[in-house]
Amino acid sequence: MRPGYDIPELLERFKKGQVSAAARLITILENGGIDAEAVLDGIFHMTSNAYRVGFTGPPGAGKSSLIFRLTKKFREKDKKIGIIAIDPTSPFSGGALLGDRIRMQALSDDPEVFVRSLASRGSLGGISNCTDEVTDLMDAFGKDLILIETVGVGQSELEIAEKAHTVVVILVPESGDGIQAMKAGLMEIGDIFVMNKADHKDAELAAMEIEDTLKLKKIADDAWRPRVILTSAKEDRGTGEFAGLIEEHRVYLEQSGLFLKKRRQILFSRVKNALMDKMERRLRASESVKNIMADRMDDVYEGRLSPFRLVHELEKIVTIK
Numbered sequence: 001m002r003p004g005y006d007i008p009e010l011l012e013r014f015k016k017g018q019v020s021a022a023a024r025l026i027t028i029l030e031n032g033g034i035d036a037e038a039v040l041d042g043i044f045h046m047t048s049n050a051y052r053v054g055f056t057g058p059p060g061a062g063k064s065s066l067i068f069r070l071t072k073k074f075r076e077k078d079k080k081i082g083i084i085a086i087d088p089t090s091p092f093s094g095g096a097l098l099g100d101r102i103r104m105q106a107l108s109d110d111p112e113v114f115v116r117s118l119a120s121r122g123s124l125g126g127i128s129n130c131t132d133e134v135t136d137l138m139d140a141f142g143k144d145l146i147l148i149e150t151v152g153v154g155q156s157e158l159e160i161a162e163k164a165h166t167v168v169v170i171l172v173p174e175s176g177d178g179i180q181a182m183k184a185g186l187m188e189i190g191d192i193f194v195m196n197k198a199d200h201k202d203a204e205l206a207a208m209e210i211e212d213t214l215k216l217k218k219i220a221d222d223a224w225r226p227r228v229i230l231t232s233a234k235e236d237r238g239t240g241e242f243a244g245l246i247e248e249h250r251v252y253l254e255q256s257g258l259f260l261k262k263r264r265q266i267l268f269s270r271v272k273n274a275l276m277d278k279m280e281r282r283l284r285a286s287e288s289v290k291n292i293m294a295d296r297m298d299d300v301y302e303g304r305l306s307p308f309r310l311v312h313e314l315e316k317i318v319t320i321k
């Protein structure tokens with residue numbers, strides 16, 4: 001069956017700056033498969049200028065609210081903004097949805113702000129499978145800054161470090177977030193730590209705890225020292241300084257030559273992950289693997305064949321030279 005779209009025509013319109021074409025291409029990227037590959041082929045040469053900022057932290061910490069405030073600040077400096085919100089389909093974040101929708105509506109009146117939400121991968125995933133490609137597309141569309149909000153659940157949260165130039169960890173004073181952050185490994189990946197809801201009591205104390213924890217980290221003299229900042233998205237406090245810190249980190253990366261290094265690391269992981277994904281999918285779909293397993297698993301169940309031996313047999317039909 002013919003799909004109801006024409007990729008070359010959409011790419012043509014995309015290059016002319018048509019938002020409707022960009023939105024359509026994102027849907028194709030989301031659906032994956034060879035059409036998604038064709039879209040990426042068509043836009044990839046136009047990427048590399050956008051600065052990518054990842055936002056992570058528990059659901060309800062105020063990621064969306066802060067992204068909304070930051071967008072306003074960056075717009076004052078005439079930056080073009082792309083926002084990717086991984087859709088909180090998980091049961092943990094039910095209540096935030098309506099607020100998100102209202103905020104997104106408010107932003108979408110500005111033609112230089114492009115907001116898109118993506119379905120998260122599985123109920124516990126913090127990231128969508130096509131986040132990288134959609135980021136590329138917004139980059140190719142001419143956005144200066146791309147703000148990526150993860151759902152804030154699960155180990156895959158840490159994947160944002162493989163996608164963003166600056167990683168922002170957003171925490172709140174309630175519920176001992178600082179300790180949670182350490183457990184989840186967020187302390188390792190954050191360039192900027194935001195203690196949001198500074199309008200609540202205990203915010204300052206909680207921010208100090210994060211500072212103290214960060215002091216224990218061994219950091220080379222010339223490396224970026226992670227920063228801690230207090231904000232209230234509700235009262236729009238500390239948000240200008242927050243925007244300034246993101247800019248400061250960007251300048252640091254550029255001046256130290258780390259920006260290029262990071263860009264390369266991001267692309268290296270992408271190729272590696274895409275290869276792994278493809279190989280895994282091929283293996284799962286392989287009829288010969290299925291047939292050999294069906295034949296030989298009884299030998300494993302009954303102790304005549306060790307799991308490693310069977311894997312050796314299976315390896316013989318997988319041709320990687």
Ligand SMILES: Nc1nc2c(ncn2[C@@H]2O[C@H](COP(=O)(O)OP(=O)(O)O)[C@@H](O)[C@H]2O)c(=O)[nH]1
Nearest residue numbers: 059060061062063064065096196197232233234
């Ligand atoms: N009191 C207070 N509430 C906030 C602040 N920032 C966000 N909120 C509220 O916290 C809830 C979750 O915010 P949201 O931005 O959706 O969090 P996300 O799940 O991390 O994206 C919403 O009801 C917000 O209005 C803040 O600085 N102070």
Ligand SMILES: [Mg+2]
Nearest residue numbers: 063064096100
């Ligand atoms: Mg949110």
